[in-house]
Amino acid sequence: MKAMPGRIRIIGGNLRNSRLNVPDLPGLRPTSERVRETLFNWLAPTIAGVRALDLCAGTGALGIEALSRGAAAVQFVEPERAAAEALRGNLARLKAEGADVVAVDAMHFLHGAPRPFGLAFLDPPFALQLWTPLAQQLEQGGWLADAAQIYVESPRGQSLALPPNWVSHREGHAGDVRYALYRRSQSVPLS
Template sequence: MNGRAGRIRIIGGSLRNSRLDVPDLPGLRPTPERVRETLFNWLAPTIAGVQALDLCAGTGALGIEALSRGAAGVQFVERDAAAARALRENLARLKAPGGAVAATDAASYLHGAPRTFGLVFMDPPFALELWAPLARQLEQGGWLTPSAQIYVESPRNTLPALPANWQAWREGAAGDVRFALYRRAGDLPLS
């Protein structure tokens, strides 16, 4: 979107071809359609009925795509008030059940009482380099099911430091972005 207001399309499921209004916000970087298509092809066998967490949600395209494809619920976390408002409006307009929006930053949200999620979308603003601290909070805070899947977006040449029990399952690149799906292999051993 390059900082311009616009619309993006949901590409599959019950909300297929629905458009999301995207506010004009600096640094907002919606996940491109072809990346979402690849990701949701990977997730197809496991998306139905999952509880998902969309950290640093931005437009909410990843979480709304998950709802469209059968996720039981998605908790969206977005620190920017305008983006959170646009996300709530998009969810209401699309009549997408199962979506809830928390207007707070991801680290603060993860300091709260944990709920377990089987799928997490972690696509923080690249300049803030939040991958390692958010991953640590997710892993140590009781937010993940034993076999959770975690989607991570980062700059193409950056391999974030993630917990040792998050095993890379699939990955790809598009433009300047690296995207990867990790599978959690139980709890980290206590040190």
């Protein structure tokens, strides 16, 4: 389930009911309101003050929702220049503080100097099949805080090879989309 290009709504926090302009770009698939509402209900006890990484940001709806609900800062990474410019425009219009947008490829970004984040959103374009390499680089590259939470959105039925110390916390389905929240453990769980 995805919102159609045009405008989408922030559903909670101090930016509640704000509208985001969404460019009409191939492969841009904003996370639905229903999924965002469920995710941020899960995150409610831990979102305040967290530093978040919105990797493959697209519209930035996940990161902006996090800012709206009390995240201290969000790093947005979006390689598509038109999407990055739309995101910058939305952030400026909303006067969202603590946001930084870089218009680079996610893997290129993750090969830079790491800064640990307490929350990461991993929702790459489905057609690119980037879950495994991005997850591995997040984990091995020093991008995640010790007890970080990682949100992963993927096609329903898609088999993902995620780091073994990412422990499934909660998951759901909406149409053809599977969404899941993982918690990073310092040890690999026994099977």
